[in-house]
Amino acid sequence: MRTAYGVETVRAAERELMARLPEGALMQRAAAGLAAACADLLGRVYGSRVVLLVGSGDNGGDALYAGARLARRGAGVSAVLLAPERAHAGGLAALRRAGGRAVGAEAAGELIERADLVLDGIVGIGGKGGLRPEAEPLAGAVARARAAVVAVDLPSGVDADTGEVRGTAIRADLTVTFGTHKPGLLIDPAREYAGSVRLVGIGLELPAEPELEALQHADVARLLPVPAAESDKYRRGVVGIAAGSARYPGAAVLAVAGALRGGAGAVRYVGPAGQAVIARFPETLVSDRGPEHAGRVQAWVVGPGAGDDAATVAEVLAADVPVLIDADGLRLAEPSAVRARRAPTLMTPHAGEAAALLGVERNEVENGRLSAVRELAARYGAAVLLKGSTTLVADAGGGPVRVNPTGTSWLATAGSGDVLSGLAGSLLAAGLSAVDAGSAAAYLHGLAGRFAADGAPVGAHDVAERIAAAWRDVVRG
């Protein structure tokens, strides 16, 4: 499991550790890791041209000490000081001793243009808001340059705790982060600014509960259901799909396609698209008598392509088994009926649906995914999976939010969300908790999307067809 901790927690761990170490030891650890990552990126350090962008805090100090290390290995290092009188004194002295030089911001443009490597030490976890006006032109110069860009701890201008980018920020090829990942490095839009991320351990002791967790192959493999020798289709779990309408029969077919690959022993379909479902998937148990009379299920999926069928949504919400609510179902579900449920509920909105539920603009959700998913989970007393470029899953009772590390923007294709809802519903029926079902489904779905796309456009049914390959990849490690 990969984890991320917020700034306040990092600061507390840093204080605790600094009290036990000689002064400056932590910064030296950070700078050593940073310089090593830069050397790897450069290939040949000797003779390379390195530019440090240095702000007024310790983030700039890290850059200066790393620059000193590179200068000692023969790089030509120039530090652009944004606030010369407040630059880290020890770092600056070290750089000068190693043969590096310091210049004012007015010289930055030309230096950046000719650089092989730029280190962004403008601001780290002490930053607030986007870059300040005096630092903004540097971001433009960096974006135009051919140099590789390494962000120190975080790309300057992004919010470490939330992943928000409120103004201009530096775009890095690599971010070297210290002690722990910060939430912003794993959540869009900030994640995109970070490039690839390298974690340098500095010995921080962090609490058991992180802010964010990202499942890896081994974590997902442990969650996925495997039929035992004594299993039969009912013991494996039956998932009910209440989806589709005369207008949108395809949503039913795609949700069933996902559900058939999700580990339940049987898939029951209830709704007006039975003919279309059975034609494509003859193994489906089809009924047109409504959820209450459909026979036993261990979990329901309601909503994909449901149109305006509020009665079916209400009937499903009244069932005392886990329920996944997606798409139209999110709009049709009575909030009080969701909150009153005793069995687990998993809601799976995309940003637009989440915005409608919260009564805010879509871009507010896209810029602040973490607070949006937490807020929805708290309001509805339900687990919430927020889809999109970064998929997040929050539990009803708070605690760490899961961030999905798989996926591809090729998944932004009509119907792929329907496949996800069927897949997650099937995992719910097989007995996973709402958060585990949602995060394991997102992981498999993202991997299946990558396998299916492989660099070319795909349809949602292609994604469903590659879920088994993703499952195999996960369990084989």
Ligand SMILES: NC(=O)C1=CN([C@@H]2O[C@H](COP(=O)(O)OP(=O)(O)OC[C@H]3O[C@@H](n4cnc5c(N)ncnc54)[C@H](OP(=O)(O)O)[C@@H]3O)[C@@H](O)[C@H]2O)[C@@H](O)CC1
């Ligand atoms: N934690 C750890 O374990 C370790 C942490 N380490 C390192 O320390 C870093 C944190 O250092 P830090 O606390 O000195 O803050 P930092 O990020 O340099 O910024 C503060 C300065 O930036 C300014 N500023 C603020 N907002 C701004 C903006 N939008 N745009 C431009 N400027 C802005 C603000 O200015 P002021 O408001 O004072 O005018 C203030 O002076 C951390 O990220 C890591 O690199 C490692 O060395 C070792 C282990």
Ligand SMILES: Nc1ncnc2c1ncn2[C@@H]1O[C@H](COP(=O)(O)OP(=O)(O)O)[C@@H](O)[C@H]1O
């Ligand atoms: N830019 C993106 N990058 C990665 N995944 C994405 C992106 N956009 C959408 N997705 C994924 O594609 C799926 C789309 O679901 P949804 O928005 O419900 O579409 P539909 O309603 O057409 O099925 C979700 O799993 C979502 O996380």
Ligand SMILES: [K+]
């Ligand atoms: K930085």
